[in-house]
Amino acid sequence: MTMTTNLSDIAEVLKSRDNFEILTHKYPDGDTLGSAYALCRILRSMGKNANVIVNGTLSRKMAFLKDGLNDLDFDVQTVVSVDVAAPAQLGDLREKYENIVDVSIDHHDMNTPFAALTYEDPSAASNCENIFKLAKVMDANIDKLTADCIYTGLCTDTGCMKYSSVTADTLRTAAELVDLGCDNARINREMCDTKSVARIKMEQQILNSLTLHCDNKIAVVHTTMQMEKDCGADDGDLDGLANISRQIEGVYIGITVKEKSEKNFRISLRTNHGVNAAEICASLGGGGHIAAAGCTLYGTLEEVKNKIVEVCEKYLNTEYVA
Ligand SMILES: [Mn+2]
Structure with a gap:
């Protein structure tokens, strides 16, 4: 049975489990990757095993999200998808994972729940805002690199805070991430201004x-x-x-x-x-x-x-x- 739930339920489930595989959507962007690497860092900071499945290529621009995270070897117990609106968004991963996603955390407004447990907040401009809230509910430590990952999703899904989807909550989250030491100016420049x-x-x-x-x-x-x-x-x-x-x-x-x-x-x-x-x-x-x-x-x-x-x-x- 699928259901949509709140963040404390998600937090409880994540706390009670281990050995996480975190799925991103196909053609992975800054929000799905930022969400995944932030969640991976948060779970590892709690002593758990977690890996990110990139679902495509990790572009040069996004490679820093993975800094210091080597892939771990473990038997997967829990599958989490982030910023994945529908099974089709899993692309090549769909066949393997469609029916075994335990937790989905997303911010799209046409989400067809496919995971055992789904959290979705369509009012969030980026899914990384959901991850930030989740980290707080879990009472997790958000270090500088985690803040960078979360800020990357905020920045890329909002065109550097320019879109109409930006809420006061988005900007408050950005402010808190700056307080946590995130490299906002560099991330803004690399994500929005720098061109190959x-x-x-x-x-x-x-x-x-x-x-x-x-x-x-x-x-x-x-x-x-x-x-x-x-x-x-x-x-x-x-x-x-x-x-x-x-x-x-x-x-x-x-x-x-x-x-x-x-x-x-x-x-x-x-x-x-x-x-x-x-x-x-x-x-x-x-x-x-x-x-x-x-x-x-x-x-x-x-x-x-x-x-x-x-x-x-x-x-x-x-x-x-x-
Ligand atoms: Mn997104």
Whole structure:
């Protein structure tokens, strides 16, 4: 039986167990990795065995989250997932883990509970805020490196505290992390400002692909596998590219169409002015948050672009209330 519970129940379960495997979502970002490595550090500080399963590549940018944590050898007793909204988000890990997740800690608003015990707080801008609260409930020691991990999730899921999802609670958590010695300025710079050469080349290509629709209210850009190859870009270089199309003045919906494989495209929506990206993407089998959501579409690049523009244009003309 699945159920949603509160943090003290989660804390009790974690305290009573040992030998943890902590799962992140596919295409792991700063929030799922920050959550996982923070929880790993917290559990180890309590004398328990814990490892993080990265679920993809640990990018150069995120590698510091693992500093000082060598992989331990033990028989797994407890599986915890962090920032994983649905079994599909487990990607390649789904088959092995879908039915054996003991505890899920998440902050998405369309979470279909799949773990034995689930804690979800959709009001949290990042799942790392949940981990911070959990650490407090568990009365755990939050050292500098743990604070860095938690701050990384806050920072990356909020675009350096810029998104509308940021609450007073997010900022209070950030303040407490600064008190705990986290390297906020460095993390902000590395997560939000620093770009690799491959990244800048990708941005150059992406801007070349820009088209505007619906009185410039909709901006569309795309990336292809060939572009990634030409620029020498890896997953880490592609992180956050979806935000570019929303930066244009007057744009309500910024669309990024990313070629995953032949005729298979990942669509990312970033919206302004209260346009509900989650609702638009849900109508296409995807989901996410109000201002940031995604879905997958199949077809040629042109077909996929036409489809998503059509759906967004229809939304703006019929459902959207300014
Ligand atoms: Mn998240």
